[in-house]
Amino acid sequence: MECILDALNSLATLNFLTKRTMIEKFGMLALMTILLVGIWLKYKFTYWQRRGLKVPPFSFYWKHMKAGLMLENAFADRDFNIYQEMKKMGVKHGGIYFVLTPFYVPMDLELIKKMLQNDFNHFVDRGMYMNENDPLSTHLFNLPGNKWKLLRKKLSPTFTPGKMKMMFERLIECTGGMQKVMDKQIGNPVEIKEILSRFTTDIIVSCAFGLNCNSLENPDNEFRTRGRTLFLGKSFLFNLKWGLSFAIPSIYKFFNTKIISEKVTEFFSGVVKDTVTYREKNNISRNDFLQLLIELKNRGQLLDDEKLVTEEISKEENKITLDEIIAQAFLFFDAGLETSATTGTYCLYELSLHEDMQNKVRKEINSVLQRYDGSLTYEALGEMVYLDQVVTETLRKYPPLPSLPRICTKDYKVPGTDLIIKKGIRVVIPVFGIHRDPDYYPDPEKFDPERFSEGNKNDVTYMPFGYGPRYCIGMRFGLLQTKVGLVALLKNYEFKVHPKTKEPLEFDPRIVNMSVKGELWLEHKKCNNSDIVF
Template sequence: MALITTYWGLDGIIVLTTLIITIYFYMTRKFNYWKKRNVFEIPPTPFLGNFSDCLLLKKSAGYLLKDIYDKAKGLPYIGFYVLDKPFLLIRDREIIKNILVKDFNYFVDRYGSPDPNDRLGYANLFFIKNPAWKMLRTKLTPVFTSGKLKQMFELMLECTKNLDTYLESLKAEGTRKEIDVKDLFAKFSTDIIGCTAYGLNVNSLINPNAEFRKYGKMIFDFGYIRGFEMLSMFFFPNIVRLAGFKAFAKESSIFLRKAFWETMTERMQSGIKRNDLIDVLIELKKTHSHHKFEGFKFDGDDLVAQAAVFFTGGYETSATTIAFTLYEMAVQPEIQDKLRKEILDALNKNDNKITYDMVLTLPYLDMVVSETLRMYPTLTFLDRVTTETYKIPNSDLVLEKGTPIYISMLGTHFDPEYFPNPHKYDPERFNEENKRNRPSCVYFPFGEGPHQCIGIRLGLLQTKLGIINVLSKYEVTPSERTLIPMVINPKATTTSPLNGCLCLNIQRINTNAS
């Protein structure tokens, strides 16, 4: 005789049905959370919430959040659900300003988080929680002063020589050669970061098997498993802890530890100072090695984490921006010609030399890069979490401590209220008059407020340097494999072309006739 009925099979059906109903009610118990607070919400699907396309890696999170932003037109915010958890997407720019700037102390931490035991992923400046974040930010900021950048620039110019050598090896005079510009400039940016931050000659452009490029590529190789791991870190950190997901692949972690400590040891033994990131981390180790600050240890993986995040963030952001800029130049040759003329005129006035001041005083180049970052920001959203109960100004809505808050960068960047005809690539959006007339907190490709990317100036500098070096000597045009229109990889957390490559034709031009 069975436990409930006279048949084991029927008992099994009853138990399974009861279990499914229990799980259903558990996973839907919060599905009126926003409605109870008089906040418009998107009707969620049981078990998945509003996140099914992202979980199946059919759509990137940034583009899903943009869809939610578009559905909330006319509303200051909108509620949605990730699995069973209520999230809030902010649409009103004044509230965005409050969150990112005015009331930053309530939103100082990101919601996304690696496993705290994964120190390479968790303890770096991007993810670490306050007050350790504030301490680290203060200690690392001096690496990126204008004076330091001028010193770095000479080293960056050495890297451009390797870029020139590689491009010349293509023998693209009088004929077009197809190249993957995304991969090429990932190598270029890897060399620059290695040189300026760590004092290493990485030589990715010369050596196709360079270790820094090999292991750096692994970090952003968005297959299904890697794509889900990265998605989880930004949207379900509890699953990350349970599953033991790592921010860096095992092989990359081993390599980064080895490269970092070898460099640190060599620098400490030689006594050489370069005033770079390594020197700052050495000083932190010497001064605080026997102390912990809010769980942060000034040694081991906690220090390696800073080197790792500057390496990965530094090369990927610039490489992506250069690649998408050249793509837009290829499909819009009139913009390419106008930019090239500005570059060549500046070079002619400067004895054909690229200098720090020259790079920073090319207005049309700045407009072009700004428009690329509008349409193709590397990270397409900002995430925060309330650290205390917070009442939204001029509203009855009170946010409980621990509420995930998201801001759609793509949403504001493609909002026709701020950027008319937003799908058109138009650098004139960023001329001086248009910038003056545009409200604040609607364009923030590097974030905004105290959490703004610490390396923004270095990133823009190496991006502009890469573009100058190509367009001053070469013309870029679409190849047979160029995706027109561009298709974004739905598995990638960051903005990346489908399949991770962006192919263009390149051909040497006669600069004397330009």
């Protein structure tokens, strides 16, 4: 019996020692893992320091990333903070990190100009995530390298001044609905951001999808509902998903992840396919963007542009597919809707604060329209010089995107330094920071259209639509719909800021572009312009 007890005691002791040994081994393993992860993280977060480039302190990086993921401030605010931090460091260029990804930030204007224009072939791509199985993501904004170059060349003729003039009547048609809504609200404040979003929705649906959705009078139609879904109500998980797709797209490529939901894809694909099929079957043509895309699909050139096809590209090679039409129509909706509405919103807000400027714009509008028998034409809009300055200053103070993303497509030696930006490194051009830098725009918080009286908006300090060969192809159309909306409103109504508007304005942290947070309410009353009609 004693032998058995001794044996059991021995086994218990052995078991205890074995467990203890296992715990010790596990603890050592955990400690080694933590140590190795720490070494790896330190290695990752010293990428720029090892290359002799200055970076903000780690506390700034952590605060910056946390604010983005938790929606504590807007994308523009975080970009501006980076710019100011770099400015305090007194550097011509610097580095930052997002998640585990190093980003290069050029600060020197000559360097930015070289990268975006002279040395563009090193920075062709935006580095945006796209998925061939996610057709709406394969549009011009996202496409890389040769795919972008070829499609850009095909689409460029659809955005010429002649084509904008052809579509001008579509824009004018949409102003009638806006005036009806405004007239009904005389005596009551209007949430101008919502009005302009519905106005631009009607224009884009008309021009890009060939349909009349009339969201001004029917704000709950499906296109307007889809627009709200795309731009509003973005959650922590959505922002995390989008941020990671931008910072480390390789993970998304590995798992073949889609960013755009199936419901959104089905809706926009179905609308475009049905409209294209109907037009082709019934031989219907319409002066809009969709018709131009259909011509490129079927002929490889536009009906009135025999010079489109060069010796380098045959008509057959110049054709586009139905999937490409769908993607570009979606881009038209995605990029054009909120940016133009936002620009118009900020412009009316600033003019509501500056009565003298508002009166000056209105006087110019009335003066020009009188020369055109009271009709707003494409040529008349082109003669409104002060209106152009006002819109230009609005885009300076509130650029649609606070920064321009790029990715290095081949190794690049930064001029005047020993630094080589390796292929695959991401680059951020700080547009918002430059636009609000007092070294380039004295008293930058002041709204001053006279800054652009000398026509200096082609300088690299002004980049609301990008710079170099990859500037926004839809710039003309975006400006056109913004100005048409402003003319329709300013010639008919006088505006003041309503007390319901929360000031100072803040940027919406849920949206990448610089949309205003919350509602922007304006008071309005009729102008005495009975002799000026569209």
